[in-house]
Amino acid sequence: MWDTIFPYLLSGISVGGQYALIAIGYTMVYGILRLINFAHGDVFMVAGIMMVYIVAAGVPLWVAIPLVLILTALVGFLIERVAYKPLRSAPRMSVMISAIGVSYTLQNLVLYITGGLNKQYPTIPWISETIVLGTAKTKLVTVITPVLVIVLVVALVMLINKTKIGMAMRAVSKDFETSQLMGIKINQVISATFVIGSFLAGVGSVLYFTNYTTVIQTSGAMPGLKAFVAAVFGGIGSIPGAVIGAFIIGIMENIIKGLDVILFKSGLIDKPVGLATFSDAFTFALLIIILVVKPTGLFGESAADKV
C-alpha cells in the first residue's frame, strides 16, 4: 500500500512546494490590500519566460538565475505601481478587475513575444538530475523544493517579525487606515510586499519549470489559481497557512490523479473509472467546501464587521 501511495506523495510534495512559493505572494498581498492579485500567477510565468530568453542570449546560468529573480521582483513592483496604486481609493471590484486586466495583458504580451509557442526551459544542472527514492525515481529538485520552501518561509517569518519593514507590514495588514495615521509609509510597505511576493514566485518558477520544462503564456494561470486556493485553504493572510495549504492541495491533487490506481490496487473498484479527470476540479471543490464550512480557512482569523 505504501509503495503504491509513495510516488504520488512525492509528486504532491514537490508541486505543493512550488504552489507554496506562489501562494505566499497571494496571501501577503491579500493580507495588506485585501486584493486577490490575479496577475500573480502570470508574474510566475513571466519569470519563466525571462529565464528562457536570458539564457538563450548567452548569459551563464549563475548570472541568469539571480538576474531573473531581481527582474521578477521588479515586474511585481511595476505592476503594483502602474495598475494598483492609482486605484487605492477605488472600490475593491475595480482593483480586482485591474488585476484581471494585468493578467490578460501579461499573457498577451508573452503570446506576442513567443509567437504562442512553448519554450523549452533551460536545464539547470545538478537539480535536474534523477535520483532514486525507495520505489520512485524523480528529479533532485523534487527533494530540494520542500527544503528550500521551509528555509525561505523561516527567513520570511523572521523578516516579518524582526525587521522594521516587517513590523510595518503587520501593522498595515491589521489596520490600513490607522497605520497610515501612525506615519507608516503605506506605499513603501505595499511595494515591499509585492517585491517579496514576486521574488518568491520567481524562485518558485525556477523550481517549477525545472521540473516541467516548458513555458507558454498560459503556464501561470493554473498554478496561480491553485496557489490561490491553497492560500484561501490555509487561511488567507497567514503565511504558514498558505504553505501548509499548498502542500495539502499539491498532495491531494496527485492522490486524485492516482486514485484509480490506489482504489484498483486495494480492490475497491474492479476497473478504472476515470477519476483523474477531476484532478483540477477537485481542488476547486475543496475550495468551495472550505469556504462554506470555515470561510477563514485553516489558520485564518475572523473579524467582525462593524455596523
Place this chain on the structure above:
Amino acid sequence: MMKKVIALVLALMLMLPALALAEDIVKIGIYEPASGDSGAGGKQEALGVQYANVKTPTVEIGGKEYKVELVTADNGSSTDKAPSAAQKLVSENVSVVLGSYGSGVSIAGSQYFADAKIPAIGLTCTNPQVTAGNSHYFRVCFLDPFQGTVLANYASKTLGAATAYCLGELGNDYDQGLITYFKQAFEALGGTVIKEDFPTGTSDFTSYLTNAAMYGANVFFCPVSIAYSTQIISQASAQGLEIPVLGGDTLDSNVVAEAAKGTNVQVIITTFYQEGANAEFDEGFKAWLNSDAEALTNNGGNDMISAVSVMGYDGYYTALAALQAAGTTDSAAVMAALPAVEIDGVSGHIAFDETGDAIRTSAFVKTVDNATGEWLFLTEQTVE
C-alpha cells in the same frame, strides 16, 4: 508616434483594394493554428504550403495565369476561436482552404466553409468526423481508424505489449478519437487498455506516468499535442520510465525529437513521411528553410523535415490541381472538381474515395535516435 501609426494604417487600408485589382489573383486559405498547444505543428504545416507557394507561385486556370495568394487565419488551437478564423477566410473569398492541424478545430470551422460553399482540404487532421457526412471537406492524409490499428498492431505484435496505458487531453477530439480506435484494435488483439485523461493546461504528468507503471503497462500511448508530449517525454526521462512512449502523427516533430535527445525514453510514432524518401523535395525544402530566418524559427530552429510540412506541400498541389480542373476560381466549382483530382505527391499518390478521404494504405513508423535527436525509420506498416 501613435498618430504616425494611425496615418500609416489608414494609408494602408486605402491602398489594399488598389493592389488587389492589379493582377489576377486566386486566394488559398491557410486555416492553421499559429498559437496555442498545436501552434508549433500548425506553423510547420503552413511551412509546407508556403514552400510550395514559393516554388509554384502562379497557376493557369481556364487559360489565364493567376497569382496564388495565401491568406492565413490563426485558429488558436481552440474550437472557440475557430469560427471567427474560418469566417475570416470566408470573408476574404478564398477559393479553397487548406488545414487544419488538429481535428477539433477542423470540425469547428467546417460548418462555416460549408455554408459559404468553400471546399476545404484537411492536411493532417486524421479524425474521421472531419470528412464524414459532408461533401466539402477532403483530406490528403490517412485516418485514425487506420492509424490506431497500425499503432495497436505495432505495439502488440512488434513490441509484444499486453497492457497499454493511454493518456489523452480532455476535450481534444484528435486525442480521444485516436485512443478510441487504438483501444478497439488493441483489445481485438487480446490486449488490455487503460485510458486516462488530463485537463487542458496540465504540466505535471508525473502522477500519470506513475499510474502507467502501477498498472504494469508495456507501452505508454499519448497521441497528444506537441506541447504536452515534450513534457511527458522529459518527465518520463526523469522518472526513468522503462516502457516505450507511443504517439500518433502529431508527435512527428523535431521539437519532440529534441526533447527525447539525450534521454533514454524510447519514442515510437506513426507518420506520413520519412525524411529521405524524396531527396529532391528534402533538399529544396531545407534550402528554403535555411534561406528564410522566420521560416527556420517556425520550424523549431533547425531544418529537420516534419511530415506535416510534406502534407502541406502536397495539399497545396492538390488545391492547384483542383483549381485547374475546375477551370475557374469559383469555390463551388472547385468543390465539384475535387473528388476527381489525383496527383502524385511527395507523400505518395493522392486520390479521394467517396467520403473525400485520400486512399492510403500505409503509414511510416519512426523512432527517435536518443543520441542524435533525429528520427529513424523503423518500418512501413500497411493494414488491409
Place this chain on the structure above:
Amino acid sequence: MKSKQSKRPFIITWVVVAVIYLAVFIAEQKLPATSMLFTVLKKGATYALVAVSMNLLNGFTGIFSLGQAGFMLVGAYVYGIFTIPVELRAQVYQYYDGGLVQFTVPVVLAMIMAGLAAAFFAFLIGLPVLRLKSDYLAIATLGFAEIVRAIFQWNNLGPLTNGSNMLRLFPNFNDFNLRDADGNVTVYLSTLIPFIISGVCIFLIVLLIRSNYGRAFKAIRDDEVAAEAMGINLAHHKQLAFCISSFFAGVGGAMLAMYQTTVQAKSFTTAMTYEILLIVVIGGIGSVTGSVISSFLFVACSEWWLRFLDEKQMIGDFEVPFLRNGFRLVVFSVIIMIVVLFFRRGIMGDKELWDLGSGAKKQERRAAK
C-alpha cells in the same frame, strides 16, 4: 402624486432600437452573407446578452461572480444535447452508440431548457456560496465553472455529453434563413434572429431592473446591511438575481453554441469569463446600454477591425514594424488597461440610453433653480 417621468426618452429609445433592427435586416439581404460584419453582429448579439446577464449580477446586485462561462457551458450543452437531429446522433455520438437521448425538442424550447438548466445549477451552487463575501464569492464561482467543465468532459457521462468530444450538427443561426425548394436562401434571417432572441432577453432584464425587485437588487449592491434592515431578504434576493442571471447566461450559451456550430466544454474557460467581465467594465458597470454597446465594440475589434495588426503590412517597400501574430491582442489589452485605469466609468457609467435625454433636461432644471 405619481412619479412624473417623461415618456419621451423611451419613445426615442424604441425608435433607435427599431432602426437598428431594420438596418440589420436590410444589410443582411443586401450585403454578401460571407461578410465579416455578420459574424461580428452574431457574436456581438450573443455576448451582449451574456454581458448584460453578468451586469445584472455584478453591476446591479453587487454580487461579484466569475461563474459565467460555467453557466454558458451548461446552456450550450443542454441546447446541443436536445436539438441534434436523431438521425445524426449516431455520427456525433460515434463513440457512445448514438448517445442516450433519442429525441429532439424545438429550438425555442431547447433554449428555454438551456436557461432553466443553467438556473438550476445556479440554484444548487448558490445555496452555499452566496453567503460568501465579495472576493471569496468570486473565487468560489470561478471554481464552480472549472468543476462543471470537468464534469461535462467526464468519460462516464459520455452517452449524455459525448464526453470529451464535441457536440455538433445541431441547428445553428444559418438554419433560420428561409429557403426555397432548391435550398437557395430567399430571406436571410441568420443575423436578425439572434438579434431578436438577445433583444427580447435583454428587454426582460431591463424590465426586471426597473421593477421593485430591480430596486431591491440595487439596494443590496449599495448597502447590504441597510437593505436587510429595510426588510429585503438577502439570501432570497441574491439567489433570485443569481438564478435569473444564470438563466440568461444559459440562453447566451445556447446562442454561442449556434454561433460556433460546435460545442466543446474545453473552450468555456476562465478566460471567457474574464472577457465578458472586461466587456461589462468597458461598457460601464451598472449600465445595460453600455454592456450592449461594448459587446459589439469588443467583438468587432477583436475579430475584425484589429485583425490587420496580426499580419505583416507593407506600405510601399516599408514594412510596418511590430505587426505579427499576437500584436492585436497586445494592443487590445493595452486599450483595456487604459479603460480600467483611467476611464473607470466605462462608456456609459451607470447611464442608459433613455437617461441621456432626460439627463440633459434635469441639468436644465437644476440650472433654472
Place this chain on the structure above:
Amino acid sequence: MSKNVLRLENITMQFGGVVAINDLSMRIDEGEIVALIGPNGAGKTTAFNCITGVYEPTNGAVYFHDKVIAAAHPTGKMKRMYAGNDPEKFKGMHVQMTPDKITHMGIARTFQNIRLFKSQTAFENVLIGTHLRRTSNVFSATFHLNDKEENRNREKAMELLDIVGLADVAEEKATSLPYGKQRRLEIARALATEPTLLLLDEPAAGMNPQETIELGQFIQQIKNDFNLTVFVIEHHMDLVMGISDRIYVIEFGKQIAEGTPEEIQNNQAVIDAYLGGNDE
C-alpha cells in the same frame, strides 16, 4: 400597565473576550418613547444590533409583542470564554431571526452612521422601504402586472417624503443631500416599512439646537400619526429629556439606571457616570 412591545431578557453580547453588553434587561410598552443613553462605547448601538438581528446575542432573549425574535446561550468556544451570567438559562430555545424578518414583523431602524442607498434618489430610497410589503412576485413585477401596487407605493413614498419635508428634493441623489436631510430621509425610509416599533440611532447627531428642537417635535408627531412606539439612542440631553417617557442608562454594557426623565436627572449613579463629567 399597557402591553409591552419589546422586551430584552438578560442580553449579553461578547466579542471574543470583550463584553459589549452585560446582562441587559429592559421593556418598552406600547405608545412609549423610550431612550437609551450612556457614554460612548457603552454598547447602545450593539443593543440595537441585537434587537434588529444584525448580531446574534451571546446570551439572553429578545421578545417582540411577546414573540421570541432572538434567543441564545453561549456554545462552542464561547462556552469557555463566556464572562456573563446565567449561561444555562436560555438553553434549548435558540432563535435567530434575520434582520429582514424582524423588519417584516414591524421593527424599523435608522443608523448612527447614515446608511442610505447611495446610487439612488431620495424618492427611490423610500420606495425600497415599501418592497417588503409587496404582494407581487418576481414575474408579475418583471411584466409590470403589479402596476396598481406599484403606483400605490409610489404615492405612499411621496407622502412620506412630504411628511419629513423632503418632497422638493425627491429626485436628488440621496447622498447629495445635507446631513440633516439625510437623517430625516432615513426616518422616512424606515417608516415606509410600516413598523410598529421605530428604533432611532442618534437621530440628532450633527444637528444644531434649532434642528434638534424641530426633530423632537417631529418624532412625537410621527409617533402619534403612525401609532408608533419609539426607542431612541441619543446624546442630546435636551432632546432625550424633552420627548422620552422613560430612559435607560447603560455604562460598560451594564444598566445603571432606569426611570422617568426626572428620576434619571436626579440619579446619582447617572450623574457620576455620565452627566457629571462629559456631556457631549
